[in-house]
Amino acid sequence: MAKKYERIAEALRQDIRAGQLRPGEKLPAETKLAEQYRTSVPTMRDALRELHAEGLIDKRHGIGNFVRKPRPRVERNNERHQWEKDRARLVQAEREKTGSTEHDTGLTVSDLAFKADFREVPANEDLAAVFSVPEGTLLLERNYRTFPREGDAPFSLVTSYLVREVVSANPDLLDAANEPWAGGTQNQLLTLGIELDHIEERIMARPPTAEEAEELGLQKGVSVFQLRKISTDTTDRVVEVSDVILPGDRTEMVFTTPLARW
Amino acid sequence: MAKKYERIAEALRQDIRAGQLRPGEKLPAETKLAEQYRTSVPTMRDALRELHAEGLIDKRHGIGNFVRKPRPRVERNNERHQWEKDRARLVQAEREKTGSTEHDTGLTVSDLAFKADFREVPANEDLAAVFSVPEGTLLLERNYRTFPREGDAPFSLVTSYLVREVVSANPDLLDAANEPWAGGTQNQLLTLGIELDHIEERIMARPPTAEEAEELGLQKGVSVFQLRKISTDTTDRVVEVSDVILPGDRTEMVFTTPLARW
DNA sequence: GAGTGGTCTAGACCACTGT
DNA sequence: CAGTGGTCTAGACCACTCC
Structure with missing residues (x-):
């Protein structure tokens, strides 16, 4: 079985690529997301860290997590x-x-x-x-x-x-x-x-x-x-x-x- | 006050650069390290992740963490x-x-x-x-x-x-x-x-x-x-x-x- | 102050490696 | 098998941002 945080990361990736979550959009709070995906907050954060490393989301302390707008190269x-x-x-x-x-x-x-x-x-x-x-x-x-x-x-x-x-x-x-x-x-x-x-x-x-x-x-x-x-x-x-x-x-x-x- | 995991990471960095921990050497187990630094295992792992991202240590599942040998560029x-x-x-x-x-x-x-x-x-x-x-x-x-x-x-x-x-x-x-x-x-x-x-x-x-x-x-x-x-x-x-x-x-x-x- | 992510704890259990 | 790092839980509290 795939690791839980990887499955969650993949699900979010799909949502982003499919346009369910659009660039600039704010994700639900980490506690909410953890609930949605029936997991603990730390595990949820592992999934988010993965997306963050890939450049798919921005994390803003005290504000939220956002789908990243593609920055012009x-x-x-x-x-x-x-x-x-x-x-x-x-x-x-x-x-x-x-x-x-x-x-x-x-x-x-x-x-x-x-x-x-x-x-x-x-x-x-x-x-x-x-x-x-x-x-x-x-x-x-x-x-x-x-x-x-x-x-x-x-x-x-x-x-x-x-x-x-x-x-x-x-x-x-x-x-x-x-x-x-x-x-x-x-x-x-x-x-x-x-x-x-x-x-x-x-x-x-x-x-x-x-x-x-x-x-x-x-x-x-x-x-x-x-x-x-x-x-x-x-x-x-x-x-x-x-x-x-x-x-x-x-x-x-x-x-x-x-x-x-x- | 600096974050705990950063302080620990810095301490280990010093040990590595000063040669206290030598290239190829195995670090103590994460549980031992956590004890040594009077912290929990997850926090210890945060510190180790930092060093890992910097390329200072290699992590080998089931074996241990090792000071990285500088690989020839x-x-x-x-x-x-x-x-x-x-x-x-x-x-x-x-x-x-x-x-x-x-x-x-x-x-x-x-x-x-x-x-x-x-x-x-x-x-x-x-x-x-x-x-x-x-x-x-x-x-x-x-x-x-x-x-x-x-x-x-x-x-x-x-x-x-x-x-x-x-x-x-x-x-x-x-x-x-x-x-x-x-x-x-x-x-x-x-x-x-x-x-x-x-x-x-x-x-x-x-x-x-x-x-x-x-x-x-x-x-x-x-x-x-x-x-x-x-x-x-x-x-x-x-x-x-x-x-x-x-x-x-x-x-x-x-x-x-x-x-x-x- | 309300809501957010960041740090930290104290465990449990799983997966991998070498003997 | 024993020992290791990897995953996961269920919380607590802190730091930051906005109103």
Whole structure:
């Protein structure tokens, strides 16, 4: 015999998929549900936990359980990097002509930085290795919180690192008040005479920390993408390292790899 | 005051990180632990569930809870695609000279197919759209189970689709007995006169289905990468679609994006 | 304050594993 | 068989949200 909580979960799944329970709709209280399904509250909660892990329901403490509205997935395409690079110079060219209308144009098509927070930190072992600098080298750490335009939940947590020494040639870059910066990071690097050659991204999936779950409005059990983006310039020097946390249930990452012709 | 099960989880985390509890070591029985921490068994289990979700312990029914040995992460780099493409012709060249020593050289550096299972299916709406063929078009569906060389748990579940009509020019490709195929899929396509131009990969993270958890030896709550790889040839035709499930806790995906010079 | 989900207890019994 | 984790019960009380 199937486990009781699984049978209950399956019954609720059917109701949801069949449209008996519609997106946004509130489920009966857990005590009521336990009664309906002739079981105890803890067992009922086991069933609900299953649905929750699958992303079918949202749990809201003190309010209730709700059938989840399918959240729009956001696509993150690696073509954005070339796009950003092209744009970095465009913006620069226009600046020379027109002045500064740049403030409207955000960083990237679907990102809009609302909060930027800068500080200086010494490189730990990990970062020192990636940058190929001695441990303890001063880095500029920049924290961003970005939101989708629609005023939904915040969408990604970004921590970016630059070598302080390298950046100091342009003092504007040290001030968080200048964010969001028209033309994005690649334009910032351009002001330092740095051109990027390639970008490497390493992706892992893991459960969110309590902090991340809080900030991203995630529920326990939903996994996050952890992405480390490493930007290397044309002299083969690592110039930026960026750690990004993305909600696994709302993000779709797309990478296109071109192949050399035979 | 912090929640009790969180305090207990934290205490155990410390013990693990500090090396008091070593990888592979068995924890005391849940009843004993509950006693030690002066709590009930269900609460103790809440704490253990937390550690389990974080990948710090393995739960083995009927045996015990164990500190997890850090499983080697497998790196999946997109440079493999170019590597495979180069290799596809190399193998071909050597075949003409020497004969068939190809059987030793697997598909890709760290993959080894142990089980291949072929069948023909009509294209559903989803696949038809990707291939740009009418719904119902016959596809060759190939299921692979790959294992890391060390005889550990199976490592990825792959379902690959090709348009049956296209493949039939080389009947050898229709027989699962010819797997693993020296030179991999790109060599198979080469025998059909097909050269790939680029590969697109779409990545999502989600909890595993019960089936996947079973096959990959995953534990509940650990998420999987779902990767769809779309291969397009030099005539801009989609020739292969491959759905891959990878364990999120053991896989690190790496993508390098080259940028055009200014 | 009323109603909700979250935490916690103290057990009982079942299912799985190894000897 | 003994020992383990998995499921399930029937409650109590706390923390949160809304009115």
